[in-house]
Amino acid sequence: MREAIKFLTNIFSQQCQPGDYVILAAKRGKSWKDIPIKFGSDLKGELREVFKTYPPEKYDLYWSPMPFSQPRRQNQYSVDTKFLAQDIDECEDPSALDPKPSYIWESSPNKYQGLWELDRYIEEGEYTPLNKALAAHIGCDDCFDFAHVYRIPGTVNHKYKNTPAVGLPSHTKAVYKPKNLRKAVGGVTTTPDKGKAHSDAPAASGKGTLTERKIYAKYSIPKKVRDLLALESLEGVDRSGTIWYVENSLHELGMTPQEIIYLIKNSVFNKYKGRRDEDSRIQKELEKIISGEIPDPGHEESSLMRTSNYEEVMGNCNTFEGWLVKGFWGRRSHGIVAGMPKCFKSTLVHDLVISVASGQPFLGKFPVLEPGPVIVVQNENADYIMKDRTEKIILDRGLVGEAERITTKKLHVEFPPDLPITFLNQQGFTLSNEDHRRQIESLIKEIKPVLVVFDPLYLMFEGDLNSSKELNPVLNWLLGLKTEYKTSVMVIHHYNKGSNQQALRGGARMAGSVMLYGWVESAWYLTKTDEDEEGPPNQGVDLAESSGSSTITLTREFRMAGNYPDLDIHFEMGEIGNPSYRVTVGAAGEPHVTIKTLEDEVLGILGNSNAPVTKRALRESLGVDMGAIRKALDNLMKSKKIVPMDKGYTISKR
Numbered sequence: 001m002r003e004a005i006k007f008l009t010n011i012f013s014q015q016c017q018p019g020d021y022v023i024l025a026a027k028r029g030k031s032w033k034d035i036p037i038k039f040g041s042d043l044k045g046e047l048r049e050v051f052k053t054y055p056p057e058k059y060d061l062y063w064s065p066m067p068f069s070q071p072r073r074q075n076q077y078s079v080d081t082k083f084l085a086q087d088i089d090e091c092e093d094p095s096a097l098d099p100k101p102s103y104i105w106e107s108s109p110n111k112y113q114g115l116w117e118l119d120r121y122i123e124e125g126e127y128t129p130l131n132k133a134l135a136a137h138i139g140c141d142d143c144f145d146f147a148h149v150y151r152i153p154g155t156v157n158h159k160y161k162n163t164p165a166v167g168l169p170s171h172t173k174a175v176y177k178p179k180n181l182r183k184a185v186g187g188v189t190t191t192p193d194k195g196k197a198h199s200d201a202p203a204a205s206g207k208g209t210l211t212e213r214k215i216y217a218k219y220s221i222p223k224k225v226r227d228l229l230a231l232e233s234l235e236g237v238d239r240s241g242t243i244w245y246v247e248n249s250l251h252e253l254g255m256t257p258q259e260i261i262y263l264i265k266n267s268v269f270n271k272y273k274g275r276r277d278e279d280s281r282i283q284k285e286l287e288k289i290i291s292g293e294i295p296d297p298g299h300e301e302s303s304l305m306r307t308s309n310y311e312e313v314m315g316n317c318n319t320f321e322g323w324l325v326k327g328f329w330g331r332r333s334h335g336i337v338a339g340m341p342k343c344f345k346s347t348l349v350h351d352l353v354i355s356v357a358s359g360q361p362f363l364g365k366f367p368v369l370e371p372g373p374v375i376v377v378q379n380e381n382a383d384y385i386m387k388d389r390t391e392k393i394i395l396d397r398g399l400v401g402e403a404e405r406i407t408t409k410k411l412h413v414e415f416p417p418d419l420p421i422t423f424l425n426q427q428g429f430t431l432s433n434e435d436h437r438r439q440i441e442s443l444i445k446e447i448k449p450v451l452v453v454f455d456p457l458y459l460m461f462e463g464d465l466n467s468s469k470e471l472n473p474v475l476n477w478l479l480g481l482k483t484e485y486k487t488s489v490m491v492i493h494h495y496n497k498g499s500n501q502q503a504l505r506g507g508a509r510m511a512g513s514v515m516l517y518g519w520v521e522s523a524w525y526l527t528k529t530d531e532d533e534e535g536p537p538n539q540g541v542d543l544a545e546s547s548g549s550s551t552i553t554l555t556r557e558f559r560m561a562g563n564y565p566d567l568d569i570h571f572e573m574g575e576i577g578n579p580s581y582r583v584t585v586g587a588a589g590e591p592h593v594t595i596k597t598l599e600d601e602v603l604g605i606l607g608n609s610n611a612p613v614t615k616r617a618l619r620e621s622l623g624v625d626m627g628a629i630r631k632a633l634d635n636l637m638k639s640k641k642i643v644p645m646d647k648g649y650t651i652s653k654r
Helices: 002-015 043-053 124-138 178-185 212-218 223-229 239-252 257-265 278-291 310-315 345-358 383-396 434-447 468-485 499-503 515-519 595-607 615-622 626-638
Strands: 021-028 031-038 060-063 081-088 103-108 111-122 323-325 334-339 374-378 403-405 411-413 421-425 451-455 488-494 522-528 548-558 562-573 581-587 642-645 648-651
Touching: 002 043, 002 081, 002 111, 021 043, 031 043, 081 124, 111 124, 111 178, 111 212, 124 178, 212 257, 223 239, 239 257, 239 278, 257 278, 323 345, 334 345, 334 468, 334 515, 345 374, 345 383, 345 421, 345 451, 345 488, 345 522, 345 562, 374 434, 383 421, 383 581, 421 434, 434 468, 468 488, 468 515, 595 615, 595 626, 595 642, 595 648, 615 626, 615 648, 626 642
Parallel strands: 334 488, 334 522, 374 421, 374 451, 451 488
Antiparallel strands: 021 031, 021 060, 081 111, 103 111, 403 411, 522 548, 548 562, 562 581, 642 648
């Protein structure tokens, strides 16, 4: 029922406000039951419970696309809506209807149901005559009542003996202005407002009460203005220029000052929130903008530098939101992981991804402070490489349920069933493709990740990386993902080619415009001690990361949290099919203890001891973390070089 829940949540979220009721219905035989749900933050959870209580295999399931002010499916309790709905009888191609539905699904064999999306709210008095005219225009059944119910896409139709499935919806993306829809269908006459109650004013009749829904129903507000009013943060937004544009646009629509003030007051642009003179301050600012006393900041004549008072500066000041992974990536931060090819960039990021998704410490020791879902968009490595890399890491972290050894180099690994990682692999994704970007945003809305990874930039950007004009829109979009969806964004990138590059530090070595270096908020810069001078690869697969042993130096920079000490990270990775994966971390420049050398050290300590040696004693003697000690001991026991004895370990006497 995942797709059904996704669809219902999408429709309800576009038009419902907290306190509204959405109503489903279940039918079995002649028994019928309405199921009201109060719209809120856990809508998906509520829907899941409905489908558990009334499984589609046993019940015919229906829904009303319209919201209500009370838990009763009656016209008198209708709440303004953004959708018209119709039953569509036999129709060879419902997408060919004019005007075409925004959403279409097959409810019965060769019978369909559909929704027509509007760009603003309409009330029941406007809904009923418009939907009636739409039905007559396209030849639908007389099912234009506001409280009518429709079959839920993805459920089962028990009306037929063979119980066919109700089809999943197709989305034509058509959106209509009510006035244009009236012209298209013709014959529309309005009915008077019956004074129904609204959920955002339950104690009153709804008449004369100023609400956001009523304002949106009254005016066709441009999408750009609606999107700006819906912002949750001013990060990266020029408030002066944007508020000028928004308030002027609303004024030109014919809105009253009271209506404009109401919308601004409940938006992120209200910098006077909580003050006693909140309303008067907003009104004064509005009057200055409308009168022209405050000129258009974007106008050519407005070229003077603008000044800000203390209140304006402090009100827009960003603060550090804490850590996603402590000391390694900021929470809700954007930035870049960069280095030469073969520096294990993708591997190290993949290790971080698995740690964030699982909540396990990064590299076995660094805490994840905001675990959650992760989306990985990558165009470089083939599926089998990603699968192999995942197997290696989750096995090393002990995240598998079972691991069955097939040969000395091959394992059958049971993946964690609940690891919330979504891969978009080898999709030909490009950051300049608007359709691709919309798909990413839809996926983010659905999954709500705490981290989104793009790997690598040079395969996802079709323009000139050295052109700030071409690069800037892409960087702004990535920044917008972080701001709008409250997630972290990580982009993997390459260094420039050239021997003179080694003299430069970190971000100054990245390929492309210096804008990249200035854009980052969190950054990793990776170098190898024996770094060669290969440039960005022309091939789609960086095979060198599939296996091998190498030590890289990790430089960490954080715009709002300062710099952290460099670390040396030593990788040992088996080739494809070999599950070997070992990572050790130490301060830059210090000698590294690999698993192999650690085993030798352990054998030396045990050989010189007359009594069994505990894990704790080994850790204190060798100065490495307990995880590495355990792995070395496990390897030595498998090879029968040591045996456990008296809570400790000793050399095998065989």
